[in-house]
Amino acid sequence: MTDVDTASMTAWVAPRYGGGEVLCAEVVPRPTPGERDVVVRVRAASLCSGDLHLLTGTPYLLRLGFGVRKPKHRMIGQNLAGEVVAVGDLVTEFGVGDRVFGEVPSGAFAEYVRAEAGAFARVPASMGLEDAAAIPDSGMTALQGLRDIGRVGPGQRVLINGASGGVGSFAVQIAKGLGAHVTAVCSTRHVEMVRGIGADVVIDYTTADFADSPVRYDAIFDLAGNRSLREFRRVLTPEGVFISSAAAPHDNWLGPVRWLAAVALTNLFTRQTLKALLMRPSAADLDHLAGLATEGSLRPVIQRRFPLSQVPEAVTTFAEGHASGKTVLYVAD
Structure with missing residues (x-):
C-alpha cells in the first residue's frame, strides 16, 4: 500500500x-x-x-x-x-x-x-x-435512460422533458449522438442553451404545451415530473418507451413510491413500455462518457x-x- x-x-x-x-x-x-x-x-x-x-x-x-x-x-x-x-x-x-x-x-x-x-x-x-x-451522476443517468431503457437509435423521435438541467443537458447530447431527432422542453431563458447543445426542436413550456402537439415520440425521457402519466402516453407512439427519472406529484413522505407503482402497474396493460430509471454507477459507463467527451460529442x-x-x-x-x-x-x- x-x-x-x-x-x-x-x-x-x-x-x-x-x-x-x-x-x-x-x-x-x-x-x-x-x-x-x-x-x-x-x-x-x-x-x-x-x-x-x-x-x-x-x-x-x-x-x-x-x-x-x-x-x-x-x-x-x-x-x-x-x-x-x-x-x-x-x-x-x-x-x-x-x-x-x-x-x-x-x-x-x-x-x-x-x-x-x-x-x-x-x-x-x-x-x-x-x-x-x-x-458522473447526471451523465450516467442520461446514458442509462436513453441507451439501456429507451434503446434509442437513428431516426427515432425523442422528447426530453426538463432538458436544461444537469441530466437534461447530457440527455440532449447523448440522444443526438445515438442518431435521434431530439425535441427538448425547457423554459424561455434556457432555449438558446438547449438549442446550442444540439436539440432539433426546442419547446418553451411557458408558451407551448408538448402534450397538445400532434407529434408522437418513440421515446420520452421525463426529468421534470410535472405532467401526468396519461399526458405522456398520449404523445407516445403505440410501442414507444417512456423513461421516468422524476416522480410526480412530489411527496415529502413517500417520495416516488406512488409514482413508481403507477408506472409499473400501467406498464402491465399497454403495448407501450413505461419504465422508471434507477441509475447504477458504472466505471464502464464513465469510460464511455469520457470517450464521448474526447470525441467532442459530449460537453x-x-x-x-x-x-x-x-x-x-x-x-x-x-x-x-x-x-x-x-x-x-x-x-x-
Missing part, C-alpha cells in the same frame, strides 16, 4: 438534516485506503439532486436507511474529480498521480476522499477536472462555479432549482 500522510483535512459535514444553512466545515482525519480503495485529492466536485435528498432527509422514507434523526453519513457530496494520492494493495487500475472522476457514496465535498477503485474512471487528457466532475454545461469554501451557498443556490446545466465546486491550490 502506498502511504498518504495521516494529517487532517477539511470536509463539509451535515450534523443534522436541513438545507445549506446546517452545513459546517470540520477538520477530520485524512483517509487512508483499504486494500481495494484509492484516495483521491479532490480538485472539483459537482452537486446533484441526490445530495439534496440526503442533506434534507426527504422524502422521509429515505431516513429509514440513512438515519432517522440525523444523517448516518455526516460528510456529504457524491460527484468529484481529482488526482489519486494513494492506492490499496489490490488496486491495479490506477496509480498515484492518475487523474480520475467518479461517484462515491459520500464525502466528495472535502479535500480528500476514499472509495473503491471501481467507482472511478480516468479523466481524458483533453478534459479539465471541473468538466469531469460535472459528468458538460456548467452554469455556476463556487469555491469549496462556499459549499453552503452553492447548496442553497442549487436547491432553488431552474438551473442551466451543472453547479460545480472547485478547489484552489
Whole structure:
C-alpha cells in the first residue's frame, strides 16, 4: 500500500438534516485506503439532486436507511474529480498521480476522499477536472435512460422533458449522438442553451404545451415530473418507451413510491413500455462518457462555479432549482 500522510483535512459535514444553512466545515482525519480503495485529492466536485435528498432527509422514507434523526453519513457530496494520492494493495487500475472522476457514496465535498477503485474512471487528457466532475451522476443517468431503457437509435423521435438541467443537458447530447431527432422542453431563458447543445426542436413550456402537439415520440425521457402519466402516453407512439427519472406529484413522505407503482402497474396493460430509471454507477459507463467527451460529442454545461469554501451557498443556490446545466465546486491550490 502506498502511504498518504495521516494529517487532517477539511470536509463539509451535515450534523443534522436541513438545507445549506446546517452545513459546517470540520477538520477530520485524512483517509487512508483499504486494500481495494484509492484516495483521491479532490480538485472539483459537482452537486446533484441526490445530495439534496440526503442533506434534507426527504422524502422521509429515505431516513429509514440513512438515519432517522440525523444523517448516518455526516460528510456529504457524491460527484468529484481529482488526482489519486494513494492506492490499496489490490488496486491495479490506477496509480498515484492518475487523474480520475467518479461517484462515491459520500464525502466528495472535502479535500480528500476514499472509495473503491471501481467507482472511478480516468479523466481524458483533453478534459479539465471541473468538466469531469460535472459528468458522473447526471451523465450516467442520461446514458442509462436513453441507451439501456429507451434503446434509442437513428431516426427515432425523442422528447426530453426538463432538458436544461444537469441530466437534461447530457440527455440532449447523448440522444443526438445515438442518431435521434431530439425535441427538448425547457423554459424561455434556457432555449438558446438547449438549442446550442444540439436539440432539433426546442419547446418553451411557458408558451407551448408538448402534450397538445400532434407529434408522437418513440421515446420520452421525463426529468421534470410535472405532467401526468396519461399526458405522456398520449404523445407516445403505440410501442414507444417512456423513461421516468422524476416522480410526480412530489411527496415529502413517500417520495416516488406512488409514482413508481403507477408506472409499473400501467406498464402491465399497454403495448407501450413505461419504465422508471434507477441509475447504477458504472466505471464502464464513465469510460464511455469520457470517450464521448474526447470525441467532442459530449460537453458538460456548467452554469455556476463556487469555491469549496462556499459549499453552503452553492447548496442553497442549487436547491432553488431552474438551473442551466451543472453547479460545480472547485478547489484552489
